[in-house]
Amino acid sequence: MSELRFDGVRVRFGTGRGGLIAVDGVDLVVPSGQVVGLVGESGSGKSTLARAAVGLAPVSDGQITVDGAPLRHGGGSRSGRPVQMVFQDPYSSLDPRMTIGDSVAEAIPRRALRGSGARRAEVVRLLDLVGLEAARADAYPGQLSGGQRQRVALARALAAQPDVIIADEITSALDVSIQGTVLNLVRDLQRQLRLSMLFISHNLAVVRYVSDVIAVMYLGRIVEYGPAEDVLGDPRHPYTRDLLAAAPDADTDTLTRIETDPVLRAIADAEPADPHHPPAGCRYHPRCPIGPLVLPERSDCLTIEPATDHPNHAACHYASDVLTAR
Amino acid sequence: MQVFTGVERPESLSRWRSGVRGRRWAAGLGRWGQALRSPLGLVAATLLGLVLLLAIVGPILWGERADAIDTNALSQGSSSEHWLGTDSLGRDIFYRVLVATRLSVALALLATAIGVAAGVLLGAAPWLLGRRAGRFAVATINVAVAFPALLLVLFFAVIFGVGIRGAVLAVGLGMAPYYARVTSTLVAGVSGRDFVAAARTVGLGRTRILLRHILPNIGEPLIVNATLGAGGALLAFAGLSFLGLGVQAPSYDWGLLLNEGLNGIYVSPAGALAPGVTIVLAGLAFNLTGEVVAKKVGLRTANVRTAYSPVPPATGDEAPAAGRPDPSPVLEVEDLHVTVTGPAGPVTPVRGVSFAIGRGEAVGLVGESGSGKSLTALAVAQLIEAPGRVDARRLEFQGTDLVHTRGRAKGIGRLLGTSLGVVFQDPTTSLNPTMRIGRQLGEVVRRHLGKGWGEARARAVDRLRAARVPAPERRAHQYPHEFSGGMRQRAMIAMAMMGDPALIVADEPTTALDVTVQRQVLRLLQEIRAENHVAVLLISHDITVVGQVCDRVLVMYAGRVVEDLPSSELRTAARHPYTRALLAAVPGMKADRDRPLTIIPGRPVDPAHFPPGCAFADRCPLADDHCRAVDPALTDDGSGRRVACWHAGEPLPVVTEEDSVGVGEAS
Numbered sequence: 001m002s003e004l005r006f007d008g009v010r011v012r013f014g015t016g017r018g019g020l021i022a023v024d025g026v027d028l029v030v031p032s033g034q035v036v037g038l039v040g041e042s043g044s045g046k047s048t049l050a051r052a053a054v055g056l057a058p059v060s061d062g063q064i065t066v067d068g069a070p071l072r073h074g075g076g077s078r079s080g081r082p083v084q085m086v087f088q089d090p091y092s093s094l095d096p097r098m099t100i101g102d103s104v105a106e107a108i109p110r111r112a113l114r115g116s117g118a119r120r121a122e123v124v125r126l127l128d129l130v131g132l133e134a135a136r137a138d139a140y141p142g143q144l145s146g147g148q149r150q151r152v153a154l155a156r157a158l159a160a161q162p163d164v165i166i167a168d169e170i171t172s173a174l175d176v177s178i179q180g181t182v183l184n185l186v187r188d189l190q191r192q193l194r195l196s197m198l199f200i201s202h203n204l205a206v207v208r209y210v211s212d213v214i215a216v217m218y219l220g221r222i223v224e225y226g227p228a229e230d231v232l233g234d235p236r237h238p239y240t241r242d243l244l245a246a247a248p249d250a251d252t253d254t255l256t257r258i259e260t261d262p263v264l265r266a267i268a269d270a271e272p273a274d275p276h277h278p279p280a281g282c283r284y285h286p287r288c289p290i291g292p293l294v295l296p297e298r299s300d301c302l303t304i305e306p307a308t309d310h311p312n313h314a315a316c317h318y319a320s321d322v323l324t325a326r
Numbered sequence: 327m328q329v330f331t332g333v334e335r336p337e338s339l340s341r342w343r344s345g346v347r348g349r350r351w352a353a354g355l356g357r358w359g360q361a362l363r364s365p366l367g368l369v370a371a372t373l374l375g376l377v378l379l380l381a382i383v384g385p386i387l388w389g390e391r392a393d394a395i396d397t398n399a400l401s402q403g404s405s406s407e408h409w410l411g412t413d414s415l416g417r418d419i420f421y422r423v424l425v426a427t428r429l430s431v432a433l434a435l436l437a438t439a440i441g442v443a444a445g446v447l448l449g450a451a452p453w454l455l456g457r458r459a460g461r462f463a464v465a466t467i468n469v470a471v472a473f474p475a476l477l478l479v480l481f482f483a484v485i486f487g488v489g490i491r492g493a494v495l496a497v498g499l500g501m502a503p504y505y506a507r508v509t510s511t512l513v514a515g516v517s518g519r520d521f522v523a524a525a526r527t528v529g530l531g532r533t534r535i536l537l538r539h540i541l542p543n544i545g546e547p548l549i550v551n552a553t554l555g556a557g558g559a560l561l562a563f564a565g566l567s568f569l570g571l572g573v574q575a576p577s578y579d580w581g582l583l584l585n586e587g588l589n590g591i592y593v594s595p596a597g598a599l600a601p602g603v604t605i606v607l608a609g610l611a612f613n614l615t616g617e618v619v620a621k622k623v624g625l626r627t628a629n630v631r632t633a634y635s636p637v638p639p640a641t642g643d644e645a646p647a648a649g650r651p652d653p654s655p656v657l658e659v660e661d662l663h664v665t666v667t668g669p670a671g672p673v674t675p676v677r678g679v680s681f682a683i684g685r686g687e688a689v690g691l692v693g694e695s696g697s698g699k700s701l702t703a704l705a706v707a708q709l710i711e712a713p714g715r716v717d718a719r720r721l722e723f724q725g726t727d728l729v730h731t732r733g734r735a736k737g738i739g740r741l742l743g744t745s746l747g748v749v750f751q752d753p754t755t756s757l758n759p760t761m762r763i764g765r766q767l768g769e770v771v772r773r774h775l776g777k778g779w780g781e782a783r784a785r786a787v788d789r790l791r792a793a794r795v796p797a798p799e800r801r802a803h804q805y806p807h808e809f810s811g812g813m814r815q816r817a818m819i820a821m822a823m824m825g826d827p828a829l830i831v832a833d834e835p836t837t838a839l840d841v842t843v844q845r846q847v848l849r850l851l852q853e854i855r856a857e858n859h860v861a862v863l864l865i866s867h868d869i870t871v872v873g874q875v876c877d878r879v880l881v882m883y884a885g886r887v888v889e890d891l892p893s894s895e896l897r898t899a900a901r902h903p904y905t906r907a908l909l910a911a912v913p914g915m916k917a918d919r920d921r922p923l924t925i926i927p928g929r930p931v932d933p934a935h936f937p938p939g940c941a942f943a944d945r946c947p948l949a950d951d952h953c954r955a956v957d958p959a960l961t962d963d964g965s966g967r968r969v970a971c972w973h974a975g976e977p978l979p980v981v982t983e984e985d986s987v988g989v990g991e992a993s
Contacts, residue, residue, distance in 0.1 A: 041840035041841075041842060041843070042811070042840055051523075054526075054527040055526070055527065056523055056526065056527065081527055081528060081529045083527070084527060084528070085523075085524070085527050087520040087523065087524060088520075089520060092519050092520040092521065093519075093520035093521050093523075093524050094521050094524075095521045095525075095538075095539050095542075095543070096521075096543070097539075097542040097543055098538070098539070098542075103521075106525070106528065106530070106538070107528040109529070145929055153524070156524065156528070160527075160528050160529070175694045175695055175867060175930075176694070176867060176868065176869070176908060176911045176912055177694055177907070177908065177911050177925065177926035177930075178925075179911070179913075180911050180913070180922075180923040180924060180925035180926075181925045183913065183923055184922045184923055184925065187922070188922075202840055202841060203841070204841070204915065205912075205913045205914055205915050205917065206913055208913075208915060208917075208919070209913050209917055209919055209923065232915070242842055243841060243842065244915075245845075246841040246842045246844065246845040247841060247915055269794050269796065269846055270796070271796070271810050271812070271813055272810055272812070272840075272843075
């Protein structure tokens with residue numbers, strides 16, 4: 001497997017006043033053989049970043065490389081695609097009119113295997129890899145459960161012999177009872193095949209379970225990035241801390257940890273920023289519990305964009321003393 | 327994991343290939359066959375069959391007689407010898423009408439084929455050509471559609487010249503814009519689906535994706551449209567021939583016969599009427615068939631008559647909830663059954679649910695999808711629409727019987743409108759996008775309390791403020807799309823509080839929201855509950871969410887409550903294996919990354935096939951033969967905690983992926 005690198009990637013939809021910069025200058029590395037977990041709320045641009053890597057969203061600036069080679073997304077390239085994606089909704093990502101065997105077989109690059117016998121054997125091997133019987137190959141997606149469909153989607157992604165796999169919210173459409181089987185499979189496959197993987201989820205506990213590195217995204221930018229233990233154990237960006245506090249962790253009752261301070265309360269209830277009109281300075285300042293709305297002396301947050309030369313590459317002016325401020 | 331030996335492999339492979347085609351056809355025919363089984367479908371199919379049969383055998387049986395010239399009987403009226411009379415050359419019109427079926431129908435079908443083919447090509451062009459050239463193709467289609475089809479047909483008929491070939495091309499191309507529009511719309515719909523995106527990321531070319539993924543998925547509606555169009559083509563063709571632009575003598579179709587018959591209509595009206603009637607009948611045959619199939623295929627559900635057998639008399643296998651916190655509960659449900667239409671007939675996904683909610687109490691309802699939790703909530707809120715059916719021994723809200731009046735009485739509607747608030751999962755679809763938020767909220771009090779607009783508006787602003795919507799006066803003026811997801815959910819909660827609710831039913835209110843917003847909404851629900859003494863019924867698939875907010879948790883499995891316990895005891899004192907499995911399956915922030923996550927093996931039970939014993943037995947590590955044979959009743963332990971399990975509270979063996987794959991969800 002290989003390294004996936006985003007360099008100053010920017011994705012813009014539309015132009016002029018109605019335009020929206022969904023991803024704004026993202027630098028991110030998925031190291032070879034590692035899983036990078038990408039978290040953030042809806043509208044943070046994490047799915048757009050993923051779609052840009054597989055050519056489903058236009059990159060207007062910067063570049064995406066695999067092992068140093070820029071990705072190209074010309075129509076119908078015969079060399080296969082180095083980045084593959086598993087989609088969120090297994091009920092829409094498989095062609096209902098195609099058997100799952102055909103769906104998987106279709107993804108096998110033509111240069112890799114010639115002859116239908118070899119291709120069928122490969123399909124059986126891939127299905128076996130994701131824990132599905134070979135006899136399932138002639139089933140239609142409608143005959144499978146959500147978890148099984150997600151397994152097929154994983155097999156299809158692997159069939160393309162990719163260098164990097166992107167998993168975009170692959171468990172959020174599944175029941176809790178089935179989520180575990182898919183996560184276990186992802187973890188096993190990753191260790192077995194040394195996959196490089198970008199694992200996107202809004203659920204921190206899920207991301208934590210599979211990831212080596214965690215990146216936190218807010219309004220089109222990466223605001224914190226580092227080894228999973230560091231980011232979760234010692235979060236530096238207030239947004240990461242907020243996400244952690246909101247994680248549905250059964251051990252701590254998060255609802256009892258509500259600040260009684262009316263100012264903090266008002267900030268907590270504030271609406272998420274509009275991606276069409278991102279705030280100046282630090283983009284998180286209108287919601288920040290340690291920012292200028294609470295501590296008026298911190299006016300630099302309003303005008304100056306924070307650098308990322310802090311621990312965990314946290315994009316926060318006060319990342320270094322974030323713990324003392326609370 | 328299942329391991330395959332070399333011997334097994336080829337066999338399973340060949341089975342995979344051979345079975346596919348046949349089954350695909352069978353499945354396709356099955357749905358169409360089903361569509362034609364209704365009375366109207368039967369008429370349409372018979373008519374169409376008759377027309378096609380006539381087209382095939384007509385010329386073979388009566389070809390000679392139709393062409394036989396009888397100079398002794400020129401232009402006669404109807405007689406016993408010639409039922410419909412004869413034409414100017416003494417040929418029998420009756421036989422000529424029968425024989426003309428083949429040419430009329432064949433040409434109509436050919437023209438339709440040309441129209442569909444040209445239309446599909448044109449309609450798929452936007453997809454094939456990419457963004458910029460595609461836009462041009464779409465514009466071309468739009469312009470072509472703007473021309474009346476008949477005008478186009480006449481225009482092409484003149485261009486291609488008089489005669490059969492010219493007419494076929496003219497009718498075909500005249501219909502093409504319509505099919506192009508249909509195709510491009512269908513393609514646009516399918517190409518947005520994820521499986522097309524997946525095919526693109528795999529590196530398939532656009533043509534290949536079109537042929538393999540898009541066309542098969544739009545085939546059905548396209549064929550239905552073509553069937554409808556064939557009737558139109560038949561009429562158009564008859565029209566051209568009638569005008570003398572179509573079929574030329576000595577060939578003849580219905581249009582030409584009509585033309586000839588019209589000359590002698592005062593002498594022999596039957597000669598003109600007969601081809602006219604056949605044109606109408608044949609056109610009707612195609613149109614009816616198309617309509618019938620469109621109705622069924624469009625609905626995409628099996629055509630099963632919902633004949634409900636009455637729910638079996640209550641067996642009383644659920645102990646009524648004891649230890650109520652309040653002697654007069656807000657809601658009392660006893661032995662609730664909900665029956666809905668499934669793909670293979672009526673199913674009863676909720677079968678005997680009993681619980682009570684006290685004043686100001688928050689009760690959570692948890693379970694996997696298909697457990698019946700949402701249907702239970704909908705039944706409580708009287709939102710199950712016919713042909714769905716609600717049965718219960720008792721369903722009382724605020725002491726008012728709901729099950730025997732079904733919310734039809736006016737008083738009930740008002741009671742529910744003002745005292746029961748409902749919050750749905752998706753605030754985007756549950757708010758009317760064309761109405762300002764304030765007006766939408768005000769509707770509730772205006773309708774049920776007869777207040778004026780001014781008062782309703784003031785109340786709406788007040789409730790928005792109570793739901794912690796910032797700047798409520800301004801926000802009341804806005805439309806739902808100007809709200810973020812979390813704010814919309816707040817607006818929904820405000821709407822639920824517009825009356826003076828005693829109970830708010832919240833069906834997965836935070837599932838569509840981000841974790842930070844989820845926390846806010848849950849906190850809001852808690853505060854509202856505390857401030858207004860409102861009871862809350864919170865439905866969620868996430869047991870941790872319910873545990874955080876509620877006083878009591880009801881765990882549902884396969885349409886029954888399997889456990890009822892205080893949420894403070896979820897972690898420590900859950901006794902049903904399913905409850906414990908659900909809790910263990912949630913990956914926490916402290917889960918060991920080097921060990922597989924705990925899972926629940928197997929799949930939830932299909933509501934159409936509930937087993938005789940405990941529904942959870944197949945997935946339960948404690949299950950024995952007794953469990954599989956006899957369904958455990960929900961029994962009260964005397965302290966208000968209820969559980970339905972023969973092995974309640976027994977220690978569980980540890981289940982991990984390694985043990986369960988092969989028997990579990992994977993296989």
